[in-house]
Amino acid sequence: MSESPHSSAPLGAALRGAADTLARAGVGDPLVDAELLVAHVLGTSRGDVQAAAIRGDALEPAASAALDELVARRAAREPLQHLTGRAPFRHLELRVGPGVFVPRPETEIVAQLAIDALRAAASPSPIAVDLGAGSGAIALAMATEVPHARVFAAENSVDAFIWTKENFAEVGADNAQLAFIDLEHAFAELDGTVSVVASNPPYVPDAAIPRDPEVRFFDPPAALYGGDDGLDVVRVLSGVGLRLAHPGGVIVIEHGEWQGAEIRRILTADGWRAASTHPDLTMRDRATTALHP
Template identity: 80%
Template sequence: MPEPVSFAPSPVADVVRATAARFAAAGIPDPQVDAELLVAHVLSTSRGGVQAAAVRGDRLSADAAAALAPLVDRRCAREPLQHLTGLAPFRSLELAVGPGVFVPRPETEMVAQLAIDALRAAASASPIAVDLGTGSGAIALALATEVPHARVFAAENSVDAFIWTKENVARIGATNLTLAFIDLADAFPELDGTVSVVASNPPYVPDDAIPRDPEVRLFDPPAALYGGPDGLDAVRVLSRVGLRLAHPGGTIVIEHGEWQGAAIREILTADGWRSAATHPDLTTRDRATTAVRP
């Protein structure tokens, strides 16, 4: 790995170039993107703003350089970029994240879209959606903000994650969202038989499968990753809880790993769900399975 460099009073273009080189040497997949985003963070601007500053020949101030240097070191140690900036983009939202909560991924945006589409198609004038194991609140807040006539309920049982969920609900101000600290299996008995959409991004990594990316392996909370010997323990619970919550015709939407679609369809079908179908994400990898309550 290259030796740390002094960033001030260097031109922004040189700082981005040097930072990207260090990130590439550290094995970071998108070094240029991460370099631009981290410089944007210390300059309180956007990635486009950094690119414009580089073209103009702007120079980094001493204060910005002092703030950037330790962040670059931490990113080289593979601490997630979102932990360094404190924010993770998700659809139209910016979510506060940090240690103790799963960082929402771009692939989950299509899972949210499946849930949003089903919620918009619900016959009720005020349909109900439930997000089980909401983590940062990503899926629940997407549902609440993009389907404002719906009522959304979100459940989380990790104390560390719940702190972040509460912050995001307060930041975004979705008044149609109700948050509860409760175990997935016990969630919202008062809603039994009334829910149009049950959604979840549960832990689904098999216990003996070690994630390849250090950002995941070292920094995401294990409770949000590992789902038992085959990774499907939480899915089995979700299927039963979903049947309790959903009304006839209600939809369940479950995120999962790319090889788990067939097994999840089998679980849902055996429990009595109908029309189980698996959907690919934008990379063509299977990412979510849906089914309908009879």
């Protein structure tokens, strides 16, 4: 006999069904996503969901209906973070949604490079700048993990700035300041005083098509595409960084795995010293650093 639409369903069975649906849609980690969606519906953690499934807990009809809707949207490849409204980044959990680039795990190494340079700065109150802050991931990581630093973030997309502003307010880092301003003209009052200039700029070549539907259809184009070779904004960043940084200051730029050599060339030609490219945790080249002359 079939279950009544108003009866409870085993949570474990709901998880397996959701994961099967997501797997058929080509989602990379279907069980993880299913667990996170159930956790979101129930207002709990993924670990609690796993424990509840082992115990044989039931999923109430309203929760089951909410899960079905979210699974259908995820199967259509809407980003998981848009459905939950949250994206983890290092020790932070940031608010995200349509209009802002969803922070990726690979960007955590970019933040680490910036944090390490900021901690090594000689000043007792070093200054860092995040250009094109998006969700605020890099800026807020620097501000919270290096509390003696002063961090300034610039964002010039109205849609993204809504999310940046919300995350700055929610995290509440007193040493972080946000400005709605083009990165090319950002923070002239800081010229020659900055220890770390960090950025995750748009770096996808205009003609390239991102493989993942979540990126191709849902990330804002302004956060993805960077001109014919993807490096138009990097060229701007190099000049802005030279203006902002003090001698010995560091620039940290995220990029695609194939772009390190060309970015080192751009930075070196502009006068930066010791340009070096660093891999992420998957051993793909992910960021290039250099020192202000």
